[in-house]
Amino acid sequence: MSNRTSLFDRHVSLGGRIVDFAGWEMPVQYSGILDEHRAVREAAGAFDISHMGEFFVSGEGSTAWLDGLLTNRVAKLAVGEAQYTLMLNERGGVIDDLIVYRLGDEEYLLIVNAAKIDEDAAWLGAHLREGIVFANRSDEFSAIAVQGPIARGVFQTVFGEALPVDRNRVIKAQFEGADTFVVTTGYTGEDGFEAVIPISAATALWDALIAAGAKPCGLGARDTLRLEMCYPLNGSDLSPERTPLEAGLGFFVDLAKDDFIGKSALAAQKSAGLATRLTAIAVTEKSPPIRSHYPVWTHGEAVSETCSGALSPTLGHGIAMAYLPVAIAKIGQEVEIEVRGKRYKASVVKKPFLKRN
Amino acid sequence: MNVPDDLKYAExxxxxxxxxxxxxxxxxxxxxxxxxxxxxxxxxxxGAVFAAKSAAAVVESVKAASDIYTPVSGEVVETNPALESNPALLNTDPFVEGWIFKIKLSDPGELDTLKTPEAYRAQISE
Known part of the structure; x- marks a missing residue:
């Protein structure tokens, strides 16, 4: 199976190197991952995120229904606000991490991971309640993320209005007559926005964003940017076998809510104490780039493996995340990461790797 | 793509x-x-000894690690010290400053099995 987004022709004509990602033919890079990474940290980059899923939920009781399915408290969102949240199985394991946008009193947009669209839709569909209207409209929308310190100016140029100042907001805007959801969320740690737009208008929007100064960026830079911020990637850092508490995402879990799927498992895990915790590990000597599934050693023993890793383009050293036993998941703990049989010195550091002001 | 005429090439x-x-x-x-x-x-x-076409070095981009194969059999006699601090020399000057290692040939006859510049040009233009 291979899907193409509405921007596929643009990726090819801009010299994008196309790879398969979750069944989608996506650009991993155009000018180069380092160049694109730098553009986002210093100016602005544009990412095609059309492969991600757009779900709409409406109807009386939508808020309560979502609160029973997601870890964060949907009810605390005002209309126009958004929150990061997780959808769990009964064991408290992660099915998906997603962002919920409150569009109206009982109207929501959910943006979910590309690889999980079908699974998420099936899960939500299986738990559907009378009066709730759930629609997977992923096939109708494209989405473009614009991230970086000048992303705000790019938005002003293209949309002719100011971007909301605060993060985690959603507004409706018009682009050449197309109704567009503009959200101030992202996956890079930079200021910026994501525009969810009907497929028919996506190419024109992409062209306008590039013309306004956003550099085309691929999935490669998206991965290094998110890892510098310790944003988890589902399938690598999150899985049905790991809970959000182990992943260090307790901030997005409201155990004071009446109930949600996975809550009892999380409560039990919390009272029993965590066995492992997802930690940030910085390599402290010159090393090859760290990648996933590299062994992590401490006291002469392989105790875990990396679930994500990179050579941080901004920091210039290896960075990784790994689930470590809690006894060693402590800031300053010295560990080693093995690359091709050789171990490199590293230490557990506070998240994120990239400290922002 | 630059394919210098004075070199031999591996597939x-x-x-x-x-x-x-x-x-x-x-x-x-x-x-x-x-x-x-x-x-x-x-x-x-x-000092390491390799058979022709065996993996002798590793080159890593941001995204992936790739094995580099020695085109000929022999013993490694020198490696490029400049690459430790500046691996990007492989990108900026692959045929001169970006050399990776020197190998003392144990079977010079193997050179005849390598590609000429013309043959390599044909390969990469396919």
């Missing part, structure tokens, strides 16, 4: 330059363009 995108029975090995312009931003080079150990 796996390495080049070799022969001087006095010593072969200098690197990766081609085509290979560096495919690999993109090279951020780490792990050279072979001096």
């Amino acid at each position: 796996s995108h390495e080049w070799i330059r022969i001087e006095n029975g010593i072969g200098t090995v690197g990766i081609t312009d085509h290979a560096q363009a495919e690999l993109t931003d090279i951020v780490f080079v792990e050279p072979p150990k001096v």
